[in-house]
Amino acid sequence: xxxxxxxxxxxxxxxxxxxxxxxxxxxxxxxxxxxxxxxxxxxxxxxxxxxxxxxxxxxxxxxxxxxxxxxxxxxxxxxxxxxxxxxxxxxxxxxxxxxxxxxxxxxxxxxxxxxxxxxxxxxxxxxxxxxxxxxxxxxxxxxxxxxxxxxxxxxxxxxxxxxxxxxxxxxxxxxxxxxxxxxxxxxxxxxxxxx
Amino acid sequence: xxxxxxxxxxxxxxxxxxxxxxxxxxxxxxxxxxxxxxxxxxxxxxxxxxxxxxxxxxxxxxxxxxxxxxxxxxxxxxxxxxxxxxxxxxxxxxxxxxxxxxxxxxxxxxxxxxxxxxxxxxxxxxxxxxxxxxxxxxxxxxxxxxxxxxxxxxxxxxxxxxxxxxxxxxxxxxxxxxxxxxxxxxxxxxxxxxx
Numbered sequence: 001x002x003x004x005x006x007x008x009x010x011x012x013x014x015x016x017x018x019x020x021x022x023x024x025x026x027x028x029x030x031x032x033x034x035x036x037x038x039x040x041x042x043x044x045x046x047x048x049x050x051x052x053x054x055x056x057x058x059x060x061x062x063x064x065x066x067x068x069x070x071x072x073x074x075x076x077x078x079x080x081x082x083x084x085x086x087x088x089x090x091x092x093x094x095x096x097x098x099x100x101x102x103x104x105x106x107x108x109x110x111x112x113x114x115x116x117x118x119x120x121x122x123x124x125x126x127x128x129x130x131x132x133x134x135x136x137x138x139x140x141x142x143x144x145x146x147x148x149x150x151x152x153x154x155x156x157x158x159x160x161x162x163x164x165x166x167x168x169x170x171x172x173x174x175x176x177x178x179x180x181x182x183x184x185x186x187x188x189x190x191x192x193x194x195x
Numbered sequence: 196x197x198x199x200x201x202x203x204x205x206x207x208x209x210x211x212x213x214x215x216x217x218x219x220x221x222x223x224x225x226x227x228x229x230x231x232x233x234x235x236x237x238x239x240x241x242x243x244x245x246x247x248x249x250x251x252x253x254x255x256x257x258x259x260x261x262x263x264x265x266x267x268x269x270x271x272x273x274x275x276x277x278x279x280x281x282x283x284x285x286x287x288x289x290x291x292x293x294x295x296x297x298x299x300x301x302x303x304x305x306x307x308x309x310x311x312x313x314x315x316x317x318x319x320x321x322x323x324x325x326x327x328x329x330x331x332x333x334x335x336x337x338x339x340x341x342x343x344x345x346x347x348x349x350x351x352x353x354x355x356x357x358x359x360x361x362x363x364x365x366x367x368x369x370x371x372x373x374x375x376x377x378x379x380x381x382x383x384x385x386x387x388x389x390x
Binding site for chain 2: 103115119150156157161168169177184
């Protein structure tokens with residue numbers, strides 16, 4: 001395997017271990033067991049676990065960002081946007097992304113580098129939200145009226161808060177109900193768009 | 196001191212210790228030092244630290260809820276609501292409520308009782324958000340159009356996400372900018388209200 005392939009395998013095993021066992025049990029040994037490699041492999045590719053966790057939050061954020069970009073980059077209808085966001089959120093859950101991110105954010109206060117990486121990734125997602133909202137509002141009644149940068153920050157904050165509630169209480173928090181509730185507003189927005 | 200007064204003093208010391216030192220350093224000894232009492236006092240009033248943390252999240256949630264209720268229960272203007280929410284958010288920060296809640300939520304996955312209490316308090320805040328939004332929309336163009344229950348859940352999720360970002364990165368996340376950005380929409384909503 002190439003170095004890149006091995007690194008990616010370690011990063012994926014770290015995401016899965018965080019999601020399934022929680023931060024406190026995500027040792028090098030546990031990650032190695034999940035990935036089916038020797039613990040020493042981790043220390044060949046990463047300085048220490050802190051280094052690995054910083055790389056893991058960057059990795060899972062980038063992987064999901066590529067999916068979000070490819071799914072949303074041609075969407076200009078609010079109804080279609082909601083439909084695809086719901087699917088993407090389901091993928092986020094199924095792939096362990098949400099649980100792993102929540103575990104890393106919980107652990108971050110003890111690691112300045114992890115805090116800094118969370119900040120960087122949050123900024124990347126705010127920029128993405130901003131571009132998506134800009135495209136969505138273009139040509140509608142709301143273009144120019146909505147404070148897009150702040151709305152983008154609020155959207156990312158809402159996503160993080162939903163993640164937190166879903167992670168704490170998987171059985172009772174249903175993000176789908178929020179998507180359903182937003183559907184009428186999305187349909188209304190689409191009617192204000194010129195053909 | 197009465198039992199209630201002592202319990203309250205312990206709970207306040209726990210909030211301050213969590214906020215200032217983080218969950219991992221919030222031992223009985225550290226709490227006792229913050230509060231100026233002997234560590235044994237804690238175990239006279241609480242079964243163990245888990246019991247104390249469950250009581251702490253209930254306590255700080257109730258204290259803040261009383262403030263939110265007394266400040267917001269006569270507000271029917273969106274502009275005034277925003278102004279007061281901004282002050283309340285500043286109080287939440289200054290009193291250590293935000294930092295303590297974030298520390299407890301981070302620690303919750305390891306404690307089923309703490310998860311359950313977080314869920315209960317989240318529900319209380321969602322109900323409060325629902326009543327506030329209902330009162331705010333009453334008589335406006337949006338009354339009956341907005342899915343209030345889901346909006347209330349989204350509001351609580353947004354608040355938690357903002358708390359998380361503020362707690363991780365106090366210097367760069369500025370909730371005030373979000374309040375500012377919402378001001379024009381609040382003013383517009385108020386103009387649709389009959390006198």
